[in-house]
Amino acid sequence: MRYFVTGAAGFIGSNLVDRLLEQGHSVTGFDNLSTGRLQFLDDAQKHAQFKLVLGDTLDSAALAEALAGCDVVFHLAANADVRFGTSHPHKDLEQNTVATFNVLEAMRGSGVSRIAFASTGSVYGEPEVFPTPESAPFPIQTSFYGASKLACEGLIQAYCAGFGFQAHIFRFVSVLGQRYSHGHVFDFYSSLMKNPTQLQVLGDGHQRKSYVSVQDCIEAMSVALEKACQPINVFNLGTDETCEVQDSVRWIIDELQVEPEIIYSGGSRGWIGDSPFIFLDCTRIKSLGWKAKHSIREGVVATLDYLRANPWLLEAKA
């Protein structure tokens, strides 16, 4: 199969590219390197079956040219910065909603009709049902990021209804593992490298979150694409486990063998749009035979291991 992966140099994208190449597929990666890293594609670049196109999803012509002839589009490129949505509301609109429209139009123009899309559990806002199933009550958005991903889901579904596309939409919890270079593990690690005696934590530490390892996440997407054959297939993607922010703080501290004073900023939300409790019902994806192999703690440790082995990443972001 010929895959086209937007955000190919990103965290999930580059791990996905490696997996697809391992499986013998050919892959065209598309990335504007705004947050992606060429280094994440070092292994992929050794493959004859891999091609990287440097381009932006807001450049319709570049997209159309790059994805022509592929069988399946993995659309992962996005502004994935949930926390700073209110600093630049246009970013989520442009880089997520408009960009997804461009991808869909490029696909339509090229006769490509299969899309796998990285959505987010944030589309549930602050749900009232836990664990939250895909059929949870009509959500109210609490973040620009969630709102933009919801808009993307709707657009993709309209292309399925209007133009016979087939879609696999994945609502992820936070993903952990090698090459994860933002989010709380990165921030805490980065902060503790600078000052191991103190750690500032947003919120009261009791926000309950769920995480999935990037390897489990990619395996789940692969299983879903193989086995779920409806025109529109929506899957939550997480684990049966949750942890509090303070748990993951403790794991990080233990792993790094430091003893910082921990200062909580207070409040049940770390920032506007931070959901104090995320726990998705993953019965649907599990019914296809997929099961998470890694615990949250293992995901946290794998992320730390990668960061310790790749100090350039911290320097690059400094």
Place this chain on the structure above:
Amino acid sequence: MRYFVTGAAGFIGSNLVDRLLEQGHSVTGFDNLSTGRLQFLDDAQKHAQFKLVLGDTLDSAALAEALAGCDVVFHLAANADVRFGTSHPHKDLEQNTVATFNVLEAMRGSGVSRIAFASTGSVYGEPEVFPTPESAPFPIQTSFYGASKLACEGLIQAYCAGFGFQAHIFRFVSVLGQRYSHGHVFDFYSSLMKNPTQLQVLGDGHQRKSYVSVQDCIEAMSVALEKACQPINVFNLGTDETCEVQDSVRWIIDELQVEPEIIYSGGSRGWIGDSPFIFLDCTRIKSLGWKAKHSIREGVVATLDYLRANPWLLEAKA
């Protein structure tokens, strides 16, 4: 109060403007006259409290200038053409999603934080629960129009969460009454004026729809703005009645005293994205004391009465 109404020269907009002026408010209308009609504002233009600004919601600077100083924004301007979504997918994205973003940004820039928004029952796609409540299961979109309105709802909610806006979001069924100049009543009337011996009807005539009269619709919005005080207030807006397309065909024929041969195109949907059954649960808005005063048949007849009294409207669209 000072109201700002986008789509002021449109069907619902112009009726709303008349009502707000009657109630003694001052109103700035904003319209690009792409589908709105200056004639709809003939009464309003006689009011000293009314000002019309000709402008486009895609023109951020014009919007910002026009809405500065108002208390409440009624954002009604939209591409309301559900049926031809697949002919121009970008239209719903631009004129609905991006335009709504522009309105929200203009409000933020001017310190205006109250918005009333015309959404649609189409955001439910093809629901499985009837009558469909606001908390229906997470919907799957079936039209570009519905997808774009869902995107607008999400954006508005993100502004509420992020910037302290207050929103009243109304999910309308189809609205009928004076100045309604598209949709099935207009199309059937227009067709029967040209040829009273034959009427082409999309679908099998058994699509079940719900309609509300524009006067009831405006009354409901007014009640909701007065009585619902949450940061985000979402209301279905329809009647407890439904009718089949063939019922409304019969009412129109009876009213016009014609006897056409009726030719159904067949199929349970009139077009891609046409929902074969629309029936919203309006318990929430009724709990505020609002009740529809007009039956669907009365709405159909009021629409016909207006079209017969205003033949220029047919000529203008010919």
